[in-house]
Amino acid sequence: MISVFPVEGLPEVHAGDKIADLVLQAVRLEDGDVVVITQKIVSKAEGRVVPIDPADPQARRRLVLSESVRVLRERDELIISETRHGFVCANAGVDLSNVGHGQAALLPVDADRSARHIRDALRARSGLEVAVIISDTFGRAWRHGLTDVAIGCAGIAAVVDLRGTTDATGRELAATEVCVVDEIASAAELAKGKATGVPVVIVRGIDPNWFRESSVKAEIVRPYAGDLFR
């Protein structure tokens, strides 16, 4: 059985805060827990919050373009672009919600590294084997509605390769490379309650075979060359 529960009582996060310490003060972790952390508080802790002029309608667009390597589509206020990390998402992850007025949160420079630092600190302070996922909320081509996905991870496989294993009838499965970190990020979102601002969720009971070193960059991000939809 998998259980998914929010970490209650975390304080507001500011630049320089140690997220691992805040998590350990708020919840009793166990071996094998996956700690899913909303990108926003990682960006805040890392000082990835920049001023933005609320009176200038072009300020947000300039900021989005400065975070992008390539614009895929633009319509009204929506820009779908590819970020420096290789993510394709709305407005390059630039977010004006849950930050102060006149401020915008940018994505972490390297969310896999952010995840690794937090995981290392959790491990060092608790002695536990836990994994960390940094999540953000992305739209999808072809389907309405947003879902949470992983933008960084540490200590857990991003993609689990079931290719070559057999199905229940003994036939080899052709293509079942499952993006388990995105699925875990989505599961975490269900327990989060966005409007109430719970930024950390624990997912307990994940298959222990999935715990290994990995990264979103290496296993999920599709390179521009060879991508069918860019």
Place this chain on the structure above:
Amino acid sequence: MISVFPVEGLPEVHAGDKIADLVLQAVRLEDGDVVVITQKIVSKAEGRVVPIDPADPQARRRLVLSESVRVLRERDELIISETRHGFVCANAGVDLSNVGHGQAALLPVDADRSARHIRDALRARSGLEVAVIISDTFGRAWRHGLTDVAIGCAGIAAVVDLRGTTDATGRELAATEVCVVDEIASAAELAKGKATGVPVVIVRGIDPNWFRESSVKAEIVRPYAGDLFR
């Protein structure tokens, strides 16, 4: 807290089987449970399994095209197309795994209707308010790895509109229409163990406010006209 657990001990499903009865014989449901059912057993129960000549390399391609209204991309053996339902996925959901040799499973004709029938039967036989999601495994543009999504649902909001609610700082959130049925399908996948063939997973503890009539077709499928990526 949300808990996610597989339903063990389900028999092999055949055409004409009543999935609601099989589920109720295998698990004790509770009010508010979401029953996530793999598309494959719904297709089998509904007789959506067709013969396919394993010796004819073009047979699968013809079948995929007959299930499609529009091909988006084709490369080697992979066809990304739009199905009659409006889903964009690989090979129009035609699946040769977990069915007999020389057979292919097609997607249900109307998976929202399938979900509604199963939900109605579960409710009638148990007296419980439960929701049903039919899930399938789709790839995504721009991200490696597959995740489970909802292709049909009943009794639960497909998309929860948090637009207009305020974030923790009191500012209005701009765009947080969360596709909770896709997130629930993904959470269910984590407990499924594809290789061991568990086709039904229970997700317990979902926000009771999300229980309402809804459908994947009405709330998730983007119409071709106006879609930015077709």
